[in-house]
Amino acid sequence: MTTVHAAPPRSAEDRATRVARLEEAAHRIRHHALLMGEVQGQGYIGQALGVADVLAVAYRDQLRHRPQEPEWPGRDRFLLSIGHYAIALYAALAEAGTIGVDELETYGSDGSRLPMSGMASYTPGMEISGGSLGHGLGVATGMALGLRLQGNPARVFNLLSDGELDEGSTWEAAMSCAHHGLDNVTAIVDVNALQADGPTAGVLRTEPVTDKWRAFGWHAVRVDGNDVAALVDAFDELAAHRGAPKVLICDTRVGHGVPMLASREKAHFMRVEEHEWEQARTQLDEGRAS
Amino acid sequence: MSATTEKVPALKTSAMIASFADPGQRTTSAPFGHALARLAEQRPEIVGLSADLAKYTDMHVFREAHPERFFQMGMAEQTMLGAAAGMAEVGLVPFASTYSVFATRRAYDFLCLDIAEPNLNVNVVGALPGLTTGYGPSHQATEDLAILRGCPNLTIVDPCDSVDIEQAVPQLADHPGPTYLRLLRGKVPTVLDEYDYRFQLGKAAELRTGRDVVLISTGLMTMRALQAAQRLEADHVDVAVLHVPTVKPLDREAVLAAARTDRLVVTLENHTVVGGLAESVASTLAFAGVGTRVVPIALPDEFLAAGALPTLHDRYGLSTDAVVQRVRAELGGNPRPAVPPAVQPTVPPTA
Numbered sequence A: 001m002t003t004v005h006a007a008p009p010r011s012a013e014d015r016a017t018r019v020a021r022l023e024e025a026a027h028r029i030r031h032h033a034l035l036m037g038e039v040q041g042q043g044y045i046g047q048a049l050g051v052a053d054v055l056a057v058a059y060r061d062q063l064r065h066r067p068q069e070p071e072w073p074g075r076d077r078f079l080l081s082i083g084h085y086a087i088a089l090y091a092a093l094a095e096a097g098t099i100g101v102d103e104l105e106t107y108g109s110d111g112s113r114l115p116m117s118g119m120a121s122y123t124p125g126m127e128i129s130g131g132s133l134g135h136g137l138g139v140a141t142g143m144a145l146g147l148r149l150q151g152n153p154a155r156v157f158n159l160l161s162d163g164e165l166d167e168g169s170t171w172e173a174a175m176s177c178a179h180h181g182l183d184n185v186t187a188i189v190d191v192n193a194l195q196a197d198g199p200t201a202g203v204l205r206t207e208p209v210t211d212k213w214r215a216f217g218w219h220a221v222r223v224d225g226n227d228v229a230a231l232v233d234a235f236d237e238l239a240a241h242r243g244a245p246k247v248l249i250c251d252t253r254v255g256h257g258v259p260m261l262a263s264r265e266k267a268h269f270m271r272v273e274e275h276e277w278e279q280a281r282t283q284l285d286e287g288r289a290s
Numbered sequence B: 001m002s003a004t005t006e007k008v009p010a011l012k013t014s015a016m017i018a019s020f021a022d023p024g025q026r027t028t029s030a031p032f033g034h035a036l037a038r039l040a041e042q043r044p045e046i047v048g049l050s051a052d053l054a055k056y057t058d059m060h061v062f063r064e065a066h067p068e069r070f071f072q073m074g075m076a077e078q079t080m081l082g083a084a085a086g087m088a089e090v091g092l093v094p095f096a097s098t099y100s101v102f103a104t105r106r107a108y109d110f111l112c113l114d115i116a117e118p119n120l121n122v123n124v125v126g127a128l129p130g131l132t133t134g135y136g137p138s139h140q141a142t143e144d145l146a147i148l149r150g151c152p153n154l155t156i157v158d159p160c161d162s163v164d165i166e167q168a169v170p171q172l173a174d175h176p177g178p179t180y181l182r183l184l185r186g187k188v189p190t191v192l193d194e195y196d197y198r199f200q201l202g203k204a205a206e207l208r209t210g211r212d213v214v215l216i217s218t219g220l221m222t223m224r225a226l227q228a229a230q231r232l233e234a235d236h237v238d239v240a241v242l243h244v245p246t247v248k249p250l251d252r253e254a255v256l257a258a259a260r261t262d263r264l265v266v267t268l269e270n271h272t273v274v275g276g277l278a279e280s281v282a283s284t285l286a287f288a289g290v291g292t293r294v295v296p297i298a299l300p301d302e303f304l305a306a307g308a309l310p311t312l313h314d315r316y317g318l319s320t321d322a323v324v325q326r327v328r329a330e331l332g333g334n335p336r337p338a339v340p341p342a343v344q345p346t347v348p349p350t351a
Helices: A015-040 A045-062 A083-096 A101-106 A136-149 A168-179 A209-215 A228-240 A276-289 B031-042 B059-065 B077-089 B100-106 B108-116 B144-149 B162-174 B221-233 B252-259 B277-287 B309-315 B320-331
Strands: A077-080 A156-161 A185-191 A219-224 A246-251 B027-029 B046-050 B070-072 B093-099 B123-127 B155-157 B179-183 B187-189 B205-208 B213-217 B239-243 B246-248 B264-272 B294-299
Touching: A015 A045, A015 A083, A015 A101, A015 A228, A015 A276, A045 A083, A045 A156, A045 A185, A045 A228, A077 A083, A077 A136, A083 A101, A136 A156, A136 A168, A136 A185, A136 B077, A136 B108, A168 A185, A168 B077, A185 A209, A209 A219, A209 A246, A219 A228, A228 A246, B027 B031, B027 B162, B031 B046, B031 B059, B031 B162, B046 B059, B046 B077, B059 B070, B059 B093, B077 B093, B077 B100, B077 B108, B093 B100, B093 B162, B100 B108, B100 B123, B100 B144, B100 B179, B144 B155, B144 B179, B144 B246, B144 B264, B155 B162, B162 B179, B162 B187, B205 B221, B205 B252, B213 B221, B213 B252, B213 B277, B213 B320, B221 B239, B221 B264, B221 B320, B239 B252, B246 B277, B252 B277, B264 B277, B264 B320, B277 B294, B294 B320, B309 B320
Parallel strands: A077 A156, A156 A185, A185 A246, A219 A246, B046 B070, B046 B093, B093 B123, B123 B179, B155 B179, B213 B239, B213 B264, B264 B294
Antiparallel strands: B027 B187, B155 B246, B205 B239
8 A cells, every 4th residue: 555645734734734745745646646557558647637637636635535434324425427537546545545546556457456447346435436428517516415414514526627517417417506505516628629629619509617517506616626725725715604505616638747748749549659758757847847 | 290179088197197006906005115115224334315206206206204214316317326336335225216218228337337336235226117208209118128138237026016115125125136126106006015925036926827828927927917817717717927026137947937938828928028037037047948939928129109098008908908919919819910909009009
């Protein structure tokens, strides 16, 4: 089992230290993702690098959870409806200590607990089986209603992609969360502006995303999803907000942290040559050092 | 159609005749809603959801008894089923009701992936199964069993009457995995209390024995099968009835025992002939190497007409008269029609 990087008590940590600690966590998450990408030679590595900062703040700062007790009834639930982002979530679960870093090498292999699309029955800490898009927020709605009925203060987070906003069911659930006043729900939308068939703007225009959520009755905040300090402030603000469901819209950059991948022609499913992985790791470390 | 000044007799309309109960038949009001409300008194984890159809799925009875445990999800079936899954994930036992067409056609992906794949104790309750409304294909769930039988983990129950429903509800809640109940709503016929019968999830029950014919039936067609069996007595035809309220998993043992016979084997279901009880029985027999012929009484493989239910049940072969006629024809009492009544095409309406 890997070292667990426990979050220190909030009061004991000034903001700068906190941000620096989370940037380190995001850096490790990116390394974990590159490791898994190399095992398979391909994958949703671009998305994983893009969303690493969001997951670092979620898993190392915001979620009330017991990483080594993933079934703890009082945990905040983090629902990954975008099953193909599993590579990113495994990296975050390794960073949190729910799964071992050494297990990441099994990613996508036969018999592994880490399948390429996230499945609840395979992986500790994977709350739902995502993949068929537009499901996560509906399940989150029910969990939040149920937890509230039970008097459980746990919160429900749902990570969606901007492509997932194409699905009508996402908006059914958005209406439902607002109607039921579910302020124990936080949606996180990863706006990387990229879908399977190309840029989101050309596939099915989803903007203005923030206005849409607000019109649906949500408290919406939009930030640069690769700016850890901004994410920390936004998450803190959302956590304090009461009376409505909350959404954090995160503009992220595919491949962020690894310039050779960030500048590559944007592809939903990025191909990386065998010799490039080492180079990618070097670039990631160089970027961190600079 | 040209206007006419001729005096025409009053027409039967679907709005006037929306019940499949026979005139004067004993009925019980909203058996599902009352059974769920009673169960919830002992089981605090029971919750109810509906998609703007609480009043029309008898869920209103539960809502009135346990308002804090009822969740109105609006006309959003996908979210209702996803939310029901979320509730089950945190330890509640949801019953989610809507019309069968919406639960199965519109929200299937949610039933399949949010509920069935994680094998959650969510009970989906679908009203207007098969041909129990005259509103036409938008509301007639004639293929819900065909859609759902392929879904792993899912238990499917097609109750005959109020007795079946009342007894099934606690068993569905006790069953750890997902279930789908074909709901009969409103004033539901009460039939099975006249027999030595208890609903047992997963089990078929022989309601009558008979030497000449065995009717293997599910849902409200068991009521018709029992009536047909009585009528055929007058012809000195001895008819057995095997009631199969659990369509999946099918009680294969009981079906094989009933069909290893030289009796005429007839299946009866309120569902298209494709993918429902008939094919389930037929495949059970074929896979076991039993070569018995199966006569399917079922709805035709087509989109059905709108109209009054009694008219439609006659037209499509589900009425007791039609069942009796079909069995007689199969027994050779009458010349067998070239096209069996159950699959007779309807006359298309003139423009």
